[in-house]
Amino acid sequence: MATEILMPALSPTMEEGKLSKWLVKEGDTVSSGDIIAEIETDKATMEFEAVDEGIIAKIVVAEGTENVRVNAPIAILVEEGERVTVVPTVVNAPVGLASGLQLSGPTPVATKVMPAPALELVPTSVELDWPEGTELxxxxxxxxxxxxxxxxxxxxxxxxxxxxxxxxxxxxxxxxxxxxxxxxxxxxxxxxxxxxxxxxxxxxxxxxxxxxxxxxxxxxxxxxxxxxxxxxxxxxxxxxxxxxxxxxxxxxxxxxxxxxxxxxxxxxxxxxxxxxxxxxxxxxxxxxxxxxxxxxxxxxxxxxxxxxxxxxxxxxxxxVMEDFTVPIGKARVWREGSDVTILSFGIGMQFAIEAAEFLSADGIDAEVVDLRSLRPIDYDTVLASVCKTNRCVTVEEGFPVGSIGNHLSAVIMERAFDYLDAPVINCTGKDVPMPYATNLEKLALVTTDEVVAAVKSVTYR
Amino acid sequence: MAARKSSSKPNVSAEELLKYYKEMLLIRRFEEKAGQLYGMGLIGGFCHLYIGQEAVVVGLEATAKQGDKRITSYRDHGHMLAAGMDPGGVMAELTGRMGGYSKGKGGSMHMFSKDKHFYGGHGIVGAQVPLGAGLAFADRYQENARVTFTYFGDGAANQGQVYETFNMAALWQLPVIFVIENNQYAMGTAQNRSTSTPDLYTRGEAFGIRGETVDGMDVLAVKDAGDKAVKHCRSGKGPYILEIKTYRYRGHSMSDPAKYRTREEVQKMREERDPIEQVRSILLTKNYAIEDDLKAIDKEVKSVVNAAAEFSKESPEPNVEELWTDVCI
Structure with missing residues (x-):
């Protein structure tokens, strides 16, 4: 029976990779453990071994193809004497697949509620850390x-x-x-x-x-x-x-x-x-x-x-500068807004930015501030933003007790109490050790949904 | 990896012996004075006295060259005096005054002198061991011929990071001398109650580090062993271990009632093995000095210690602004 050889996941965070090189060609006989391909992830180039024996009947993804999704079939293996008569449907393969096969089947399971905005956002009309007009x-x-x-x-x-x-x-x-x-x-x-x-x-x-x-x-x-x-x-x-x-x-x-x-x-x-x-x-x-x-x-x-x-x-x-540095202790206003301040840093910024994009469609204009430095913290930028928007949500991945968000809330309360129109809400990871199961892990992490809900709460929407 | 006992005594001049005598006596008198000031409430917190162990640092400092480094634990007053740091500055740190080496912000356990290449004064048992290897790492990186004396006790010798350090020091051939000051008690726990293999000088064998045990009540034996260790390290052969058998007369700290050993044990050590008395006896029997010479030294040392104590009392408390300085540069 023909079996599909699938694009392997070679690291915990790998979602796709490049099929750099085939070390076998169609018609070759392979045994379990033979190296059949080289696959490049964002971390390393790895050799990929056959796990079954048989004959390579068809190479589905040509070498040099980038962005091949994990679990996409990359070749068809048959037993000796068997012939491939029907090309199997390729599921979940990237657009522009070199094999030219018709794509069909379901898209990857999507559990995210929010439409995923572009991840590579550029700050809108805020001060940059480099001179205007610098080559990027x-x-x-x-x-x-x-x-x-x-x-x-x-x-x-x-x-x-x-x-x-x-x-x-x-x-x-x-x-x-x-x-x-x-x-x-x-x-x-x-x-x-x-x-x-x-x-x-x-x-x-x-x-x-x-x-x-x-x-x-x-x-x-x-x-x-x-x-x-x-x-x-x-x-x-x-x-x-x-x-x-x-x-x-x-x-x-x-x-x-x-x-x-x-x-x-x-x-x-x-x-x-x-x-x-x-x-x-x-x-x-x-x-x-x-x-x-x-x-x-x-x-x-x-x-x-x-x-x-x-x-x-x-x-x-x-x-592109001869010597580009960013000062420690200075926050960056990533997105200007007038209705609410979302304070975050590190990966939390991803959720802050996604939430801001989503909220803007709903008529809520969020200012997103990337703290960048957590010691020292740029309190001036934080307070200036909160005094302008009068509302604040913090976003981080860490545990809730004794979080950066807790600290920021306290500072804002002490120094800008009269400017607040709502309590500050801290969006954090959940107060549990990180679980392994996919669904539980997702629940343990802070999400864009939670940031959106927090913003709606502080803006009384 | 022959580990053995060093017992040979070098030929030593009257001048050298008198120097060791004076240096050991300075530490003894300084520590006695620190004990007094503690009793008067002028020194607070923890205060770990070095009385009885003087021959260790004096013997080893006699083998050091300009630029060599040293680092130790919280029982550090003797190391600082032996390294040539100013007794007034040390005592003023003990009293928490502005004239102290750390402007009163470090205290007994945390003092440093860049000038004298003294890198502390560390309060966490064993933590100074990788730090000392790191100082040696810097010397090797900079390709100079310096060595680092890394002192720790028999108690610290059971910390895991010591063995992590032994491994890397041997792997990278770092010029570091691990000096285990075995005073037989890790705070109140006798060595035989804490240590499965009592010969600490063999603890480097698994890493290929040569070690030897030394009579730490005999300053000449310490000097002799130190010379060999320094020669080994300076010639690029990597680390060396000296287990120096010593004894502290006082408690672990000032608040130690010392119920874990008998008064007789301490008394016997003082009477029979005292490092200062041993040198004094050689000086007199070999006619290197007469009683009057030694009395003159005693007097001089006493006046240095008294001056240090006076300075430590008169030096002002740190300015309140000091609370906020030196957190970051």
Whole structure:
């Protein structure tokens, strides 16, 4: 019986990939375990093995095809003696499939209530971090981070990158791809799996005059290193009366990815923002990822740089400039509006922006502010916006108790109470460990629906 | 990876011996004075005295060169004095005054001196071990010939991060000397109640780190072992472990009633093994000094300590603005 070989999912967040190369052709006999194709995800190029034996009767997706969706049939395997008489229907394959087959069948299951707006939004008529007329280049967050680190390493010999798989593996999430080749193993250092230890060594190296960038494969693992981050890196400047501190960056993906459950899906923004002596940034757009990373590396203090796996592959406009930086501690008004202020940061911005687009169709004009920095927080921009709109909703992925939203609400209450026409509502992740099941995970995360509902509540609609 | 006991004593000049005597005595008298000031309420919080362990830092500092680094735990007053830091500045930090090394913001456990390459003073047991390896990492990165003395106790030797550090220090051949000051009690827990294998100098064997045990009540034995360790590290051969067997006469901190050991045990150590008395005895029997010479040193040390104590009382409390400075640059 003919079986379909399907486009495999090769990482938790992979939705589609490129079929870079076929290593078999139609008519070839394959056995289980034979490598039949090379597939490129946004993280890496992986070899794909046959799981059955048989003959490749038809190659459905030609090599070089991009954006092939996970689970789309890419080839047909038959048993010996069998002939393919009917070309099976290709379900869920991308438009422009190289095979030219007729597409039919259901579209991917969509449970989202809101129509998905374009994700690559450009701020509307708000101040930019670059001069008007600067040439822009479309770049992923991943590329922006790599460029930022590489530019700073070219600029300053004392900057180095250390972490698990940053070198020969080219980065667990491909952020440091190519850096080992350029800078060598002295400055791109693979560590053993020993977060507490290498974080401590990096802090010591910073005391000793270097500027380390520590990559945590994810911030979940940085919990092992929490003592060195908080007690050693953050407090030494104060404890030494200003004599010495730790000029360094701790960076890596933070928050939920997809289907990796409780121990790998936590947003630590509020934890780090709690600690005096640290600076904390959490960019959304690629330009901020780049500009803030360069500022973080140059900053004389320890900076926690919270990235997001889901955002790594997203593209945004990044200015083409010799030395583009974004100051730490400055929020960005992403979208101007007059009816309500939506405050967010990191991946939360996705929901804030989607909600704002949806609300505008409903006649509600939302101002969206990307905090970008969580320590220090740009209170001036927050308060100016709230004093203008008189209503506020905060959006973040983290747990609700002791959240960034809680803190912002308190500050707004203390400093702008008379300007408020409604209580501030915090949209957060739910107060549960992240579940694994698809439906429960979706429920645990903050959603665009919830942001829309919160805005309607504070605007009494 | 032969681990062995170092017992040979180097030939030592009268001048060197007198120097060790004076340095050890300074630490002893300083700590006694700190104990007094604590009793008077001038020093607060935790205060961990180094009395009995003086030979460790004095012996090792005698092996250091300009630019070498040192880092230790919260029992740090002796290390700072041995590194040449100003006794007045140290004492004023203990009293929480502006004239202290950290402007009164660090206290007994958290003091630093960039000038003297003293990197703290760390309050979390074992945390200074990876930090010390990191200092050595910086030296190796900068390709200088410095070494880092990373001190920790027998209690810290059971922390996991110590072994994470041993692994990386050996893997990357870091010029770090791990100095385990084994004073036999991790706070109130005797070593045989906390440690499955008592020979701490063998703890690096699994990582290929050479180690040896040293009589820490004998400053000359410490100096001798330190010379070997420094030579090993400075020549690029990677880390080295010295387990220095020592003894603290006082409690873990000022608030320690010391019910976990007998008064006789402490008394016996003081009478038979005291590091300062040992040097004093050599000085006198070898006719390197007469009683009057030693009395003159005692007097000089006492006046230094008294001046430090006076300074620490007279130095003003930090300005209230200091609350908000040095959080970030």
């Amino acid at each position: 280049r479309h770049q992923t967050v991943r590329e922006a981070l790599r460029d930022a680190m590489s530019e700073e390493m070219r600029r300053d010999d004392s900057v180095f990158l250390m972490g698990e798989e940053v070198g020969e593996y080219q980065g667990a999430y491909k952020i440091s791809q190519g850096m080992l080749d350029e800078f060598g193993s002295k400055r791109v250092i693979d560590t053993p799996i020993t977060e507490h230890g290498f974080a401590g060594i990096a802090v010591g190296a910073a005391f000793g005059g270097l500027r380390p960038i520590v990559e945590f494969m994810t911030f979940n693992f940085a919990m092992q290193a929490m003592d060195q981050i908080v007690n050693s890196a953050a407090k030494t400047l104060y404890m030494s009366g200003g004599q010495m501190g730790a000029p360094m960056v701790f960076r890596g993906p933070n928050g939920a990815a997809a289907r990796v459950a409780a121990q790998h899906s936590q947003d630590y923004a509020a934890w780090y923002a709690h600690v005096p002596g640290l600076k904390v940034v959490m960019p959304y757009a690629a330009s901020d990822a780049k500009g803030l990373m360069k500022s973080a590396i140059r900053d004389p203090n320890p900076v926690i740089f919270l990235e997001n796996e889901i955002l790594y592959g997203r593209s945004f406009d990044v200015p």
